[in-house]
Amino acid sequence: MKALVYQGPGKKAVLDHPEPVTTGPGDAIVRITKTTICGTDLHILKGDVPTCEPGRVLGHEGVGVVTSIGAAVATFKPGDRVLISCISACGKCFYCRKLMYSHCTTGGWILGNKIDGTQAEFVRIPHADTSLYPIPEGVDEEALVMLSDILPTGFECGVLNSKIQPGGTVCIVGAGPIGLAALLTAEFYAPSKVLMVDLDDGRLEIAKRFGATATVNSADGHAAETILRMTDGRGVDTAIEAVGIPATFELCEKIVAPGGVIANIGVHGTKVDLHLENLWDRNITITTRLVDTVSTPMLLSILRSNKINLKQLITHRFRLETILEAYETFENAASTHALKVIIEA
């Protein structure tokens, strides 16, 4: 089958790759119909993810059709249309029983990382019963691809962790796809203000279209002061970090109100300064989280009720044959204005 294969730092290729087969009783094989590219795939290609070895098929998002199942799979049968979760969960281990699927002792984020992923014609999904989701009638397939990773990530790590309340004030630092997913799901809780911060006016424009009540371009170095001014000097109840560098995390430290929450989504490669000399008496909370995808059933239910428009996250479409172009488009978002790209397999 055709697959996008990682070949070591900086190198990738579309290759012929052996089709996967079930290797355990809980496995399912899924024929991919649609997949996408994630910022994490770019991290792998930079060589930043040592668990991902050369020869690996990339990709951890997608929808498809079950083609075969192991003996213990109870929920799915060949022919079922399914959503693939970016997190594989056994449903049995210490962490899965606490609904912390991200830390499943035989799963977690393994797809397109420790085992072959979804940027291919077929993929093997371990723990299929608890890692795939039936597709409800009448839901758009492209929108569904957003539920593999980006939407639960924005929602769980950003919105659920920060306990947004109706009437509350929110600032999301970073208006990329993940920040926008946090924005769209923050709106489930009717906050009175959602401020969006980025360096790119184009993305801020999109954020406004998605419902941000105000935007701040942080290029002038005065974002903290601006945001404090916009919130009567008090700061925001919720600051969501959706970039992953020290500067943006430290901005969150400056704008969080007493009693507020900093919810980190960003993937950080280095330590940050935590200014406890200012924060020790401010009654704040900081959270980190790798998405657990425990909210997937809830998000499916919301998607089905048309409370959210996910197709606006999709800017480009490609076929698996031309996935290298898709990567190029996605990597050059500043010029291509790409958010999420759909790859049809």
Added chain:
Amino acid sequence: MKALVYQGPGKKAVLDHPEPVTTGPGDAIVRITKTTICGTDLHILKGDVPTCEPGRVLGHEGVGVVTSIGAAVATFKPGDRVLISCISACGKCFYCRKLMYSHCTTGGWILGNKIDGTQAEFVRIPHADTSLYPIPEGVDEEALVMLSDILPTGFECGVLNSKIQPGGTVCIVGAGPIGLAALLTAEFYAPSKVLMVDLDDGRLEIAKRFGATATVNSADGHAAETILRMTDGRGVDTAIEAVGIPATFELCEKIVAPGGVIANIGVHGTKVDLHLENLWDRNITITTRLVDTVSTPMLLSILRSNKINLKQLITHRFRLETILEAYETFENAASTHALKVIIEA
């Protein structure tokens, strides 16, 4: 009246000081019967607390008897025996209505800081209805002094913030009075393990007597490894920082289990390194808090039911005339083995 007066960095004296009078309708004057010294008083004496100006009577803990009240005080009358909260709360402002008394816009930690405090014969308490508590029948006065600050601080900042669960694992870093208060109140939730870390074997010995299930002297530089070994390599559900320096906070970062909480109690004077490159995907929570004393009624109820022995925190007793000796004893805890000292006024 006699009072312990701050006279600028490094200087304090027992002086004759004007007796306080009510200045607002919500004030009460309290004749102090017992007070104590807090680590924060030592910070002030080092010059670390700029809001506290020379000439200020120190002290924010104590019990006493109401001698006069303003026109709007509804809960107390002269002659009532009262517990003084270290936090003054108006009960009306934005923060008080969220039960965040620490950030009361006309209160918070002002006693012995922005206004004269309790190390004196009399003290003026603003917002008396919501900053004093009636003393229940039959409760020991010395034990009650522990409820002005140290017990709610250990409980709210350490135990409540870290959501300790029955059967959970806890590590408290710092076995001083505040760490021990966290230990005593952690036991309300039946954790299966409470590990206690300190550099002083004497304090660790006390911690054991107070119920710690194991102790770790961190002098060897291997505390993190030791604690991980004691917890099957997983780390603790709750790490409580009760010192206030980078080394102890960073120890907490190393020993917190996935899904766990670091609850900061320590007063920090400098930033710490937050290793988000290790923690971003560990689903952890970090909290900070200045005590709100919202748990005081709960703690009074527990004290009254004899579920906790607070007198074991008290090691020395003095009279107001000899409070300078009390300070010396408290400052030299390593040699005097002082925990809390009682000063009778």
Added chain:
Amino acid sequence: MKALVYQGPGKKAVLDHPEPVTTGPGDAIVRITKTTICGTDLHILKGDVPTCEPGRVLGHEGVGVVTSIGAAVATFKPGDRVLISCISACGKCFYCRKLMYSHCTTGGWILGNKIDGTQAEFVRIPHADTSLYPIPEGVDEEALVMLSDILPTGFECGVLNSKIQPGGTVCIVGAGPIGLAALLTAEFYAPSKVLMVDLDDGRLEIAKRFGATATVNSADGHAAETILRMTDGRGVDTAIEAVGIPATFELCEKIVAPGGVIANIGVHGTKVDLHLENLWDRNITITTRLVDTVSTPMLLSILRSNKINLKQLITHRFRLETILEAYETFENAASTHALKVIIEA
């Protein structure tokens, strides 16, 4: 001054009544600009509320302007425009400190019940600092009247108590003003379905306009079956009782899903049958609540951000002189289609 005075069961009149004066240091006198009539006022007039004695000025909702204050009032001064809460709260007692203002030992629901109320030119508000709210700039006064009682009641008793989640399913039994307030505030949490049940097709039509995803006229006696069919046989996550009679509460028992909540808002005059033989193993929760109005600041913030249109609840407008007509219109809602009526004073 002019006032609507209760004169015993079945009797009311617009009379000249002495103007109120402050009687305690925490009182404020408010000149009413707008008030309204509540279903509870009709209960009083039926003689169902023994705490309300003949001679009482009715009314517990309204907005106005402060004209004088007691010595201890800190938040307001004459000339301030204020929202009056239906619940008076001292902010100091055992219950107020638990944010259960409804049970304030010297307050609670006393306005227009145990003390003179708001259907008059002036009203005395005890505990003014914690029972009045400043009116934000630019917010419509008529919309604000909905925040005295009806909106916090629907929100706290119905929506907050039932812990509505994004994607969840809700059924509100009773499409009167309170049921509609529950509907409007349920939408803060993005439920996937909100079903509305009533006997009056006109009210169901309004419910649809307000955002109900489906409506059920229960006149045919098959509402339970219909609702189960609409929810794949499982029932609803949240059933809100907004009528106050056994039949509607028992309907909620039949339609609540395993793990779901029945949140009672209705004022009940008689016991109901609780079918524990069916419910003991269904993991359900039942809640009751007299509104605490602790959510008023949150609701003000939402109102200010234009997330909710409250003027659609207002169907008729009168002047204080013609309040008897207003009562007649409100009492005959079936024919007049009245929801809330505004009375300008």
Added chain:
Amino acid sequence: MKALVYQGPGKKAVLDHPEPVTTGPGDAIVRITKTTICGTDLHILKGDVPTCEPGRVLGHEGVGVVTSIGAAVATFKPGDRVLISCISACGKCFYCRKLMYSHCTTGGWILGNKIDGTQAEFVRIPHADTSLYPIPEGVDEEALVMLSDILPTGFECGVLNSKIQPGGTVCIVGAGPIGLAALLTAEFYAPSKVLMVDLDDGRLEIAKRFGATATVNSADGHAAETILRMTDGRGVDTAIEAVGIPATFELCEKIVAPGGVIANIGVHGTKVDLHLENLWDRNITITTRLVDTVSTPMLLSILRSNKINLKQLITHRFRLETILEAYETFENAASTHALKVIIEA
């Protein structure tokens, strides 16, 4: 093998019964070493549980040793010592993913009810990975039998559902084994008062030994007044119903404080009167629950830390051959003073 077989209402016998074999890939066969009898078994024998048909081996509690496993069982292997949960959970369905194992669509309470149970030499356990628990080193086997059902039932349905807080007041109505299990686990949260109500002075005596702070014999018909007097007229924060008849549930309605919780554990065969005319404005919560056994890992951890003495619940011991005597002893608890009986297989 030998087994206790239900033979229709009022009839049971120790018979030779075919040994179970695995029928699905997730099954395990367990050789029983210790089991016990539950009040529910008596209900079945009265004919009250129509899902349990004649010919069924009774029993849903026990510990044992795995003898064989299906192809998909990942956590256990033959020879492993295991605790059997009374609730079978697939870990995959809608309800299991919400940690509501009691409502598992292919499990729940099926053992000794819809499939053969544990009062036998061997038992088949479906969904073994998520329905069995490894036995920690050094934990007493008899104590462990209490973790199959009675302890999680008292804890989850009574204690967790009622959100007991340190310093809170609790009343448990019914001092049978389940009520005592609620008592033992209520103590995890350091309540200031735990009152225990029963008609049998012998059981109340035991309750005192187990830690009840006071006991009330309700035979005089004045239990409600007595309890209100014991709680300053306010009532209790938590009322736990552990009997299952209208009189005891209605007692809970009378003694619950404003803002309090009634947590139902009892198995009810008939409706009760819910006095909403008294309770609609009292801000109370009522919960029902079939045990989910989600707290089993937590309880194992507590048991392992010696925070609880479960052997005091065990009053009699028998062998499987003499299980009919065990039943007789258990059925006549008033005269035999039986709490839990251990049956060694």
